[in-house]
Amino acid sequence: MPGGFHARLQRAWEVSDSALCVGLDPDLNRMPEPLDGRPDAIERFCIDIVDATADLVCAFKPQIAYFAAHGAEDQLERICTHIRDNHSDVVLILDAKRGDIGSTAEQYAREAFNRYGADAVTVNPYLGTDSIEPFLAAGGGVIALCRTSNPGGDELQMLEVEGEPLYIRVARMVAQRWAPLGDCGVVVGATYPRELARVRAEVGSLPILVPGVGAQGGSAADAVTSGADATGRGVIINSSRAILYAGSGAEYAEAARRVAITTRDDCRS
Amino acid sequence: MPGGFHARLQRAWEVSDSALCVGLDPDLNRMPEPLDGRPDAIERFCIDIVDATADLVCAFKPQIAYFAAHGAEDQLERICTHIRDNHSDVVLILDAKRGDIGSTAEQYAREAFNRYGADAVTVNPYLGTDSIEPFLAAGGGVIALCRTSNPGGDELQMLEVEGEPLYIRVARMVAQRWAPLGDCGVVVGATYPRELARVRAEVGSLPILVPGVGAQGGSAADAVTSGADATGRGVIINSSRAILYAGSGAEYAEAARRVAITTRDDCRS
Numbered sequence: 187m188p189g190g191f192h193a194r195l196q197r198a199w200e201v202s203d204s205a206l207c208v209g210l211d212p213d214l215n216r217m218p219e220p221l222d223g224r225p226d227a228i229e230r231f232c233i234d235i236v237d238a239t240a241d242l243v244c245a246f247k248p249q250i251a252y253f254a255a256h257g258a259e260d261q262l263e264r265i266c267t268h269i270r271d272n273h274s275d276v277v278l279i280l281d282a283k284r285g286d287i288g289s290t291a292e293q294y295a296r297e298a299f300n301r302y303g304a305d306a307v308t309v310n311p312y313l314g315t316d317s318i319e320p321f322l323a324a325g326g327g328v329i330a331l332c333r334t335s336n337p338g339g340d341e342l343q344m345l346e347v348e349g350e351p352l353y354i355r356v357a358r359m360v361a362q363r364w365a366p367l368g369d370c371g372v373v374v375g376a377t378y379p380r381e382l383a384r385v386r387a388e389v390g391s392l393p394i395l396v397p398g399v400g401a402q403g404g405s406a407a408d409a410v411t412s413g414a415d416a417t418g419r420g421v422i423i424n425s426s427r428a429i430l431y432a433g434s435g436a437e438y439a440e441a442a443r444r445v446a447i448t449t450r451d452d453c454r455s
Numbered sequence: 456m457p458g459g460f461h462a463r464l465q466r467a468w469e470v471s472d473s474a475l476c477v478g479l480d481p482d483l484n485r486m487p488e489p490l491d492g493r494p495d496a497i498e499r500f501c502i503d504i505v506d507a508t509a510d511l512v513c514a515f516k517p518q519i520a521y522f523a524a525h526g527a528e529d530q531l532e533r534i535c536t537h538i539r540d541n542h543s544d545v546v547l548i549l550d551a552k553r554g555d556i557g558s559t560a561e562q563y564a565r566e567a568f569n570r571y572g573a574d575a576v577t578v579n580p581y582l583g584t585d586s587i588e589p590f591l592a593a594g595g596g597v598i599a600l601c602r603t604s605n606p607g608g609d610e611l612q613m614l615e616v617e618g619e620p621l622y623i624r625v626a627r628m629v630a631q632r633w634a635p636l637g638d639c640g641v642v643v644g645a646t647y648p649r650e651l652a653r654v655r656a657e658v659g660s661l662p663i664l665v666p667g668v669g670a671q672g673g674s675a676a677d678a679v680t681s682g683a684d685a686t687g688r689g690v691i692i693n694s695s696r697a698i699l700y701a702g703s704g705a706e707y708a709e710a711a712r713r714v715a716i717t718t719r720d721d722c723r724s
């Protein structure tokens with residue numbers, strides 16, 4: 187795939203004029219009725235959602251846990267191939283939150299970039315710089331967890347380190363140590379617009395992936411306002427469940443498209 | 456599999472009288488000559504190592520990255536089934552370092568405990584308590600990264616929080632918040648015996664998984680001395696590469712067994 191993560195993301199923002207990312211979290215308990223019980227339900231569902239929303243988004247973000255739980259890695263491979271072959275201007279982010287020592291990270295880099303053909307993979311910062319170097323050395327992008335929107339996100343991320351919360355130290359580590367090595371970004375939940383603005387101040391023009399819009403309660407418009415960079419871009423606003431499960435009958439793809447349009451427009455406003 | 460992680464680990468320590476865990480990190484670039492190029496090389500290699508060392512260990516720890524890089528999840532499933540069917544007293548730890556919000560963690564719990572039948576899974580603490588609750592609610596064990604032995608481990612883990620390094624706060628979070636919810640443990644690298652002793656003082660009788668012995672340079676004897684609990688047990692000493700790649704010819708399983716015996720005896724001394 188030509189171009190690194192940052193270049194492809196810049197182009198995706200321009201082509202789509204959208205900050206929206208659709209997260210692919212295919213929950214077998216919530217499959218629309220026409221797919222229920224089909225062995226290829228995960229693949230069919232994700233491809234239908236992808237095709238119904240591709241012109242509205244800058245990125246797709248499959249969450250690998252939903253595939254791994256059901257031994258559906260082969261379906262994920264085919265979904266990724268479908269995205270790359272049919273929607274080549276859309277960035278592909280593998281949401282896997284990898285974090286391991288260097289020799290193991292090399293294997294995860296191969297998984298993300300060679301096997302699935304992702305442009306970037308989400309990573310966990312707890313093991314430090316050498317745990318992400320293999321991803322950047324392989325030419326792919328990494329997006330590091332910084333401030334997450336789940337209830338327990340405070341427990342470590344808000345601990346005070348030399349007068350600052352830990353998540354700010356993580357943002358600075360990414361901006362100062364990791365960014366010179368390759369194409370990086372950070373994850374900050376939509377439910378904390380003020381913290382999003384603080385992270386933006388630390389990371390300059392690095393892209394920020396913002397989950398927590400929609401089902402998790404964050405506002406897309408607030409997230410864009412708080413997270414945008416100096417050019418008005420810079421954010422990838424993820425919505426998963428609110429779009430995926432907008433409809434439960436035969437019209438699930440159309441229902442997803444309607445919610446995706448609303449969310450994209452919220453991001454623009 | 457009857458019994459929770461802690462009960463099964465206690466029994467494994469008693470049956471084997473060994474603190475040794477063999478890590479299954481099957482690197483296709485280091486396969487012994489007789490297996491080189493075989494499509495089932497990963498499975499054959501791991502099962503041969505397992506059968507050659509099962510009476511010497513308390514646990515096996517497959518590192519999922521080495522399987523995911525090559526689309527070999529089906530081989531990992533068969534290796535796990537082989538361990539459970541043939542060496543049922545040995546604990547099975549899935550080394551996956553999962554860490555995600557609750558709804559995603561439910562999927563990872565299903566992967567670890569239902570798909571692979573693991574007794575415990577390694578997890579990353581950065582997202583806090585709700586990111587691990589689904590694993591414990593599913594009845595499986597979690598082993599949280601605390602202090603890692605890689606070069607970048609210092610970058611976050613040694614940051615000072617209220618006069619203590621962050622990894623001590625993580626150890627306390629596991630002991631105080633997580634342990635009441637289910638069977639927990641922590642990961643502390645063998646290359647820091649003094650820090651291992653500090654973590655032991657925080658976590659009481661929780662098991663400590665200690666990687667970094669062998670190829671990574673830590674001493675097994677020092678790790679046991681520093682990490683043991685009041686009963687003289689409490690540690691799971693992992694060695695991967697030094698055992699797996701002890702031989703490169705037809706005698707790789709025998710060579711692995713010889714190094715495993717030496718390492719087990721180091722742990723006892």
